[in-house]
Amino acid sequence: MKQEKCPMCENKPSRAELQNGMKISESFTIVDCDACGHRYTFFGDDVSEEEIYQDERYKVIDNRNSVFDRLLSFEYKRVVNEIVKRYHSDISVLDFGSGKGKFLSLCKAAGFSTKGVETSLPRANFARKHYHLEIDSDYYSKGTLDRAPFTAITSFHVLEHLSKPKELLANLVRDNLTPDGLVVIEVPNMDSWQSIWAGKSWLQLDVPRHINHFNKSSIISVVGAAGLRPTKISYFSFHVGLLGMLRTCLGLVGYKGDIIYTLKNKKSLPLYLLIALLLPLSTVLELIASLFGKGGIIRIYASAIAAGGNA
Ligand SMILES: [Zn+2]
Known part of the structure; x- marks a missing residue:
């Protein structure tokens, strides 16, 4: 490609x-x-698409019950609660780019019916095996998926990887979302402080796997092209936002390593000490950044214009 x-x-x-x-x-x-x-x-x-995803960062490991996994649960439960707040019952969720199935497993536990789309077979199989989820592994570009329409379509950290993000979301929404359905999209925030401070070494730049580097206005335009308008936007995430800020702060004090690789694969005492030292500062900075719309991620909730609402 x-x-x-x-x-x-x-x-x-x-x-x-x-x-x-x-x-x-x-x-x-x-x-x-x-x-x-x-x-x-x-x-x-x-x-080669296959080659660029050979990266260590994308290796599938079973980290259920790790601290990272608990942070992820905490994070995703906030999204589950937002969906419940809007629809109460008979909720069905399609997670596009469902990865290892963590988010859908929490949806299932909340009583939703669920479906995932995930073209990476190791990830799709992980979700099937460990969470007993229904995952479609076929490549999707348009059309109606089995068991559509869905009350909510979610997609976490997927659109930045796509060469036609507008077209893809518009197709997905047109053929698979209920008329008053909700879309939840999360992408890295190019305008974040952690991005500006880190420059070329920003953790979420992730070139060449990330093709799109979104900010608030470009992600709103993607959502708008699908006939939706934002009802809520937030900028704080523990697992992506905080980790990104921590990496930026480590970079500012001279750390040049690959934090994800190191945390996944080897126990490094000096790195742990440095993290312990910088974590409180990173947390405070990221919280403040988020208040100003400058957190490491943008999570946008959007629904169809025809459905009205007062956002
Ligand atoms: Zn352009």
Whole structure:
């Protein structure tokens, strides 16, 4: 695959745009689209999709009952509660890019009927085996999925990976969401303090796997193109936002390692000590950042314009 034009408006960047971009390596440049303002990863050379996901960060491990897993549960339960608040009963949820099934397992426990879409087989199988979830592993680009329509469609950290995020969400919503349904999207926040402070070494830049680098206005435009409007936006996440800020702070004191790899694979006492030292500061900074819309993630709740509401 290549990415030679803007994923949002299909504009081809000029030589000047490419020169002004943020060069990550010989092959990858982060470009601000002149036509629509969207920030994305440009690469003219063919890149194997399979190869780029061989990265250690994407390795599937069983971390159920770890501290990280508990944080994730805490995080996702807040979303489950938001859905319950709106619909009370007969709730069905489609999680697009359902990963290892953590979010859907909590939906199931809350009594929702659930379905996941996950093209990574190791992840889909994990969700089937450990949480007994129904997961569709076929590649989705359009059309109605089995058991549609759903009360809610959720997608956590997926749209930044797609070369046509607007089209995909619009198709998903048009054919699979109930008329008064809710969509919940979460993506990294390019305008966050942790991103600005870390620059090229921001944890959530994740080039070339992240093609889109969203901010509030670009993610609202994706949601708008699907005929939805935001009803609530939040910016704080323990597992992604806090980890990102911690990595940014570690970077500011000179740490250059891969924090995810190190935490997953080896016990490093100096790193643990450094983390213990910086965690309180990172937490406070990330909480303040979130209050100003500058947290590491954007979580947007949106519903169809036709459904009304007073957001
Ligand atoms: Zn554009």
